[in-house]
Amino acid sequence: MIALYIFAALIIAYFLVFSVIVAIEVPKIMDRDPAARNPLEIFLLYSGLHAVANHRIAHVFYKLKLFFIARLISQTSRAITGIEIHPGAKIGKGFFIDHGMGVVIGETTVIGDNCTIYQNVTLGGTGKDKGKRHPTIGNNVMIGSGAKVLGPFTVGSNSKIAANAVVLSEVPENSTCVGVPARVVRINNKKVAAELDQIHIPDPVSQEICKMHMLIDELNKKIEKLEGDKQ
Numbered sequence: 001m002i003a004l005y006i007f008a009a010l011i012i013a014y015f016l017v018f019s020v021i022v023a024i025e026v027p028k029i030m031d032r033d034p035a036a037r038n039p040l041e042i043f044l045l046y047s048g049l050h051a052v053a054n055h056r057i058a059h060v061f062y063k064l065k066l067f068f069i070a071r072l073i074s075q076t077s078r079a080i081t082g083i084e085i086h087p088g089a090k091i092g093k094g095f096f097i098d099h100g101m102g103v104v105i106g107e108t109t110v111i112g113d114n115c116t117i118y119q120n121v122t123l124g125g126t127g128k129d130k131g132k133r134h135p136t137i138g139n140n141v142m143i144g145s146g147a148k149v150l151g152p153f154t155v156g157s158n159s160k161i162a163a164n165a166v167v168l169s170e171v172p173e174n175s176t177c178v179g180v181p182a183r184v185v186r187i188n189n190k191k192v193a194a195e196l197d198q199i200h201i202p203d204p205v206s207q208e209i210c211k212m213h214m215l216i217d218e219l220n221k222k223i224e225k226l227e228g229d230k231q
């Protein structure tokens with residue numbers, strides 16, 4: 001019976017802490033999500049917010065080296081929200097996961113303050129690294145839906161990663177990165193000039209041969225015409 005009381009007390013304590021963490025984040029999300037209607041809706045229905053609150057509790061257990069409890073919280077949260085955050089990930093203030101389903105954040109990921117990510121984002125490893133395997137994200141970074149950021153490099157503060165980009169290397173601050181593999185297309189809102197393509201340079205010899213073929217074709221046609229006129 002006592003064990004049951006202790007269990008009930010732990011569950012109540014969990015939900016109290018969870019509610020406080022969620023309540024702190026609600027005004028920030030009101031500011032950032034144009035679809036947000038009222039604070040109660042955010043508090044009760046935003047799965048991204050719930051996943052982050054669960055993560056903050058799981059991370060405390062992770063730091064206390066209570067890895068099983070940490071993982072239990074993160075996997076239960078994943079089952080409910082569809083968002084998997086490894087309890088080892090370090091996440092700054094004001095982190096907002098919009099929509100959320102399919103998000104995966106790896107163990108050695110570090111995320112700065114006031115970042116936003118959308119559904120199906122992966123902050124993962126390539127499988128080639130040991131130790132620090134996952135990215136470090138600066139402050140005020142936005143990562144669009146479906147983007148994958150893979151490897152132990154840094155995404156600079158105030159950068160934007162486009163929807164569905166696959167980022168495999170360092171991203172400078174204040175930049176926009178798009179495509180697969182991702183490339184920087186804007187820095188400080190200015191277009192980055194495309195680099196000279198050193199590989200697909202036209203071959204001058206084949207160009208000359210091509211010109212000669214055209215000339216021969218033209219001459220052949222003229223000869224055929226002259227022979228036709230003679231007959």
Ligand SMILES: CC(C)(COP(=O)(O)OP(=O)(O)OC[C@H]1O[C@@H](n2cnc3c(N)ncnc32)[C@H](O)[C@@H]1OP(=O)(O)O)[C@@H](O)C(=O)NCCC(=O)NCCS
Pocket residue numbers: 099118143144145160161162163164165176177178179185186191
């Ligand atoms: C990248 C993004 C943030 C715009 O950033 P920006 O700095 O304003 O960049 P721009 O819109 O000026 O686009 C820069 C270039 O990248 C291209 N681009 C933009 N988004 C792209 C994408 N997802 N994939 C490929 N190219 C993209 C633009 O066409 C433009 O090309 P150009 O230089 O040839 O004109 C935005 O397009 C984006 O992808 N946001 C994600 C939002 C999201 O995930 N929403 C989900 C809501 S449910």
